[in-house]
Amino acid sequence: MLTILFDGVAYGMLLFILASGLAVTLGLMNFVNLAHGAFAMAGGYVTVVLMQRYDVPFVATLPFAFLVPAAIGAVLERTIYRPMYAKSHLDQVLFSIGLVFMVVAAVDYVMGSQQQLIRLPAWLQGRFDIAGIGIGRYRSFVIAICIVLTIALQYVLVRTRFGSRLRAAVDDQQVARGLGVNVGVIFSLTFAVGSGLAGLGGALGVEMLGLDPTFPLKFMIYFLIVVTVGGRSSLIGPFTAALLIGIVDVAGKYYVPQLGAFLIYALMVAVLFLRPQGLFAVAR
Amino acid sequence: MTMALDTPRPALTDLVGKTLSRRRRWKLGEVVFWGLTAAAPFMLPRGMLLLNEVAILALFALSLDLILGFAGIVSLGHAAFLGAGAYAAGLFALHVNADPLTGLVVAVLAAALLGFLTSFLVLRGTDLTRLMVTLGVALLLFELANSFSTITGGADGLQGISMGPLLGLFPFDLQGRTAYLYSLSVLFVLFLAARRMMASPFGLSLRAIRDNPLRASATGVAINGRIVMVYTIAAAYAGAAGALMAQTTQFVSLDVLEFHRSADLMLVVIIGGAGWLYGGIIGAILFKVLQDAISLATPQYWQFWIGLLLVVFVLGGREILHDLLARSRAALAKRISRRAP
Numbered sequence: 001m002l003t004i005l006f007d008g009v010a011y012g013m014l015l016f017i018l019a020s021g022l023a024v025t026l027g028l029m030n031f032v033n034l035a036h037g038a039f040a041m042a043g044g045y046v047t048v049v050l051m052q053r054y055d056v057p058f059v060a061t062l063p064f065a066f067l068v069p070a071a072i073g074a075v076l077e078r079t080i081y082r083p084m085y086a087k088s089h090l091d092q093v094l095f096s097i098g099l100v101f102m103v104v105a106a107v108d109y110v111m112g113s114q115q116q117l118i119r120l121p122a123w124l125q126g127r128f129d130i131a132g133i134g135i136g137r138y139r140s141f142v143i144a145i146c147i148v149l150t151i152a153l154q155y156v157l158v159r160t161r162f163g164s165r166l167r168a169a170v171d172d173q174q175v176a177r178g179l180g181v182n183v184g185v186i187f188s189l190t191f192a193v194g195s196g197l198a199g200l201g202g203a204l205g206v207e208m209l210g211l212d213p214t215f216p217l218k219f220m221i222y223f224l225i226v227v228t229v230g231g232r233s234s235l236i237g238p239f240t241a242a243l244l245i246g247i248v249d250v251a252g253k254y255y256v257p258q259l260g261a262f263l264i265y266a267l268m269v270a271v272l273f274l275r276p277q278g279l280f281a282v283a284r
Numbered sequence: 285m286t287m288a289l290d291t292p293r294p295a296l297t298d299l300v301g302k303t304l305s306r307r308r309r310w311k312l313g314e315v316v317f318w319g320l321t322a323a324a325p326f327m328l329p330r331g332m333l334l335l336n337e338v339a340i341l342a343l344f345a346l347s348l349d350l351i352l353g354f355a356g357i358v359s360l361g362h363a364a365f366l367g368a369g370a371y372a373a374g375l376f377a378l379h380v381n382a383d384p385l386t387g388l389v390v391a392v393l394a395a396a397l398l399g400f401l402t403s404f405l406v407l408r409g410t411d412l413t414r415l416m417v418t419l420g421v422a423l424l425l426f427e428l429a430n431s432f433s434t435i436t437g438g439a440d441g442l443q444g445i446s447m448g449p450l451l452g453l454f455p456f457d458l459q460g461r462t463a464y465l466y467s468l469s470v471l472f473v474l475f476l477a478a479r480r481m482m483a484s485p486f487g488l489s490l491r492a493i494r495d496n497p498l499r500a501s502a503t504g505v506a507i508n509g510r511i512v513m514v515y516t517i518a519a520a521y522a523g524a525a526g527a528l529m530a531q532t533t534q535f536v537s538l539d540v541l542e543f544h545r546s547a548d549l550m551l552v553v554i555i556g557g558a559g560w561l562y563g564g565i566i567g568a569i570l571f572k573v574l575q576d577a578i579s580l581a582t583p584q585y586w587q588f589w590i591g592l593l594l595v596v597f598v599l600g601g602r603e604i605l606h607d608l609l610a611r612s613r614a615a616l617a618k619r620i621s622r623r624a625p
Contacts, residue, residue: 032412080599089411090358091598094554097547098594105588217543221423228416262427269420273405276413 003135004254005247010139012246013146014208016239018201018219019226020153021194023238027227028170029187032089033081034096036198036223037216038103042069043199044211045107048116058121065203066196073195077188085187100216108213116211142204149197154235166190225268231278241279300485307483317562321468325461332460338572339467340528345552345564346471346478347521352550353559354482355514356494357406360415360546361422364402365519367541369395369526371429374442374536382448384466384531391527392520399519403512419546426541441537445530456532463532470528471565474521478561481517490514491559544587551594554602 022036043065050056050064084092120138127136157163168176169183177183202211209219222245230241245264252263271279324335344366351357372394373387381387405417429436437443449455454462481487492500493507501507530536539545548571556567574593578586597605 026412032415080595083599087598089415090352090550090554093358093360093415094550094594095598097550098591098598101547101587101591102595103591105585105591109585109588221419224416224419228412258431259427262424262431265420265424265427269405269417269424272413272417272420273408276408276410 004251006135007139008247008250009243010136010143010246011208011250012243013143013150014201014205015222015226015246016242017146017149018198018205019223019238019242020149020235021191021196021198022223023227023230023235024166024190024194026224027230027238028167029085029190031081031085032092032096034093034220034224035099035103035216036194037219038100039069039073039195040198040202040205040219041103041107041211041213041215042072043196043202044116044206044215045111046199047203047206048118048211051118058118058124062200062203066200069199069202070192070196074188074192077191081191082184082187100220103216104213111213113213116206118206120207138207142208145204149200150235150239153197157235162186162189222264225264229268229271229278237278300488304483304485304488308480314562318472321472325464329459329461332464334572334576336460336464336467336532338568339464339471340525340532341549341552341572342565342568343467343471343474343528344522344525344549345556345568346475346561347518347525347564348549348553349558349561349564350478350482350518350521351515352553353561353563354487354490354494355511357511357515358411358415359406359418360543360550361418361420362518362522362549363541363543363545364418364422364425365395365399365522366526366529366545367422367425367429368398368519369523370530370536370540371436371442371526372523373527373530374445375435377445377447377531378442382446384447384450387447387531388470388524388527391530392523395523395526396516396520399523400512400516402519403515406515407508407511419543422541422543422546426538429538429541437537439538441535441539442530443535445534445536447531447534456534460532467528467532470524474524475561475565478521482561486510486513548590551590551597554597555605 018040019036021039022033025031025033025036046065046068047058047061050061051058084095087095124138124141157166165176165181166186168179169181169186173183202215205211209215225245226238226242229245230238245267248267249261249264252259256263321339325332328335344362347365348359348362351359369391373391376387376390402418402421405421406414430438433439447456450462450466454466456462482490489500489505489510492503492505493510497507526540529540552567552571553564554567555570556563556565575586575590578589582589
């Protein structure tokens with residue numbers, strides 16, 4: 001029972017890190033980016049390739065799993081994403097679905113369609129018992145990283161100058177620009193960091209979520225749920241939503257496996273029906 | 285004074301009536317287009333199966349156009365209704381009656397019911413909420429169909445459907461001739477209905493909602509009622525497309541509920557242009573021809589090219605394409621007017 005809860009928390013934390021970039025671009029910048037999962041997949045493949053072909057230890061691959069997707073994100077933001085900001089939601093959806101289709105087919109072509117497996121270092125394998133509760137080492141490792149990242153994110157967003165500039169740019173671009181905030185650079189940086197975090201999440205998730213070319217499509221809905229259900233005004237909402245989804249999903253798959261992902265989707269439709277702005281948002 | 289408020293001025297009613305009846309009038313191009321579709325079996329006797337797919341996709345696209353192009357509702361889960369119609373028709377043919385037309389009616393009713401029930405979910409919220417909710421409904425249905433594999437056949441699909449002859453007279457043949465003419469007839473009848481509906485005050489009120497919901501409600505349009513109505517109708521159309529698919533291929537699998545169906549459909553409607561009914565049909569023709577050509581070249585990776593098309597399209601290709609269309613239409617009109625001075 002408590003083990004399931006623990007697994008659910010780990011899963012939820014991971015979802016939050018994966019979706020946190022989306023929480024900013026979609027939630028705050030109001031840009032519908034269905035291709036967010038592609039950056040997560042990029043991170044996952046960076047780790048897999050580094051470990052399998054170059055024998056880099058797992059933990060050492062994680063910085064690269066952050067940096068490579070972040071760089072890709074920055075380049076794409078500068079080139080093809082920027083003209084999309086001003087377009088309609090429908091266009092953004094079509095554009096990002098197109099990207100997803102391309103990435104899925106391209107990765108399939110380059111890496112093959114099979115599931116990628118990695119060997120975790122020995123000190124992350126297995127589980128230990130605390131008061132009779134089995135706790136996976138790897139899952140505690142993931143939770144620890146995610147907690148640190150979450151606190152750091154919240155700190156940056158709320159306490160630093162960059163954070164206040166970002167919030168200003170999101171709330172009202174024109175006024176922010178008038179006050180001398182370089183909105184373009186802020187958005188690029190945010191997009192890059194969001195993509196990098198997704199990549200890091202993807203790398204951490206290879207072991208827990210699996211990794212194959214259809215990853216962006218399979219998990220797209222989860223990321224979107226985290227952001228839309230959590231509400232789009234802060235990071236607290238998505239964080240809570242991610243935990244909720246993680247726990248419900250893990251528990252649901254354990255207790256009523258025949259329902260599959262049914263529970264999650266039903267939960268999402270119900271929440272969005274009752275509170276279209278999300279669970280924690282105040283209607284504007 | 286109260287009279288003037290209660291009933292619209294006669295001049296205005298007159299003007300609206302004239303505008304609407306002008307829209308209702310058939311243009312030469314339309315007659316030629318439908319004539320060509322009816323003549324297709326004689327021109328392309330080998331392409332019947334592909335043409336049948338085109339007709340079904342066109343009907344499905346017409347359905348999305350009704351809600352996206354006219355009422356402005358973005359949907360990422362339109363496959364839900366296609367699937368509902370397909371499974372309803374398939375199950376009906378398997379367990380109750382193999383008559384195609386009865387099955388079609390049953391499927392349409394089933395999809396319309398689902399559309400009616402889920403329409404209340406899209407009343408509230410922004411584009412994003414609607415995207416998520418429609419997507420969620422489609423995913424729910426997919427999971428349901430997957431879980432109740434004793435009824436739906438799960439991943440193996442519904443097998444062993446055999447349809448009776450159409451109207452008791454025309455059996456379905458291997459070349460797909462009956463299938464195509466059947467699908468085309470259904471498409472044509474439903475298209476006529478949609479054309480009439482969209483050139484009516486109801487259609488006008490939908491456009492008003494799409495362009496500015498606040499202003500529409502201020503002029504007395506009952507937004508919620510209209511959306512429920514058009515969503516239900518669109519679902520019925522998609523259900524008809526699903527039924528045609530199930531009946532003419534005599535097979536239904538989970539594939540009808542897959543996400544890529546809904547996503548491809550968006551592309552189909554957008555290629556042809558949303559909001560003028562022919563967009564979906566033209567888009568369906570282009571999409572199927574393209575899909576056929578690409579999947580011949582790279583069967584495994586054709587999605588890459590579809591994706592590239594979407595990206596290029598949104599990044600600026602659409603303006604170019606529509607510009608090209610408008611220019612060729614103008615050139616055609618010029619040539620015709622020169623010939624008949």
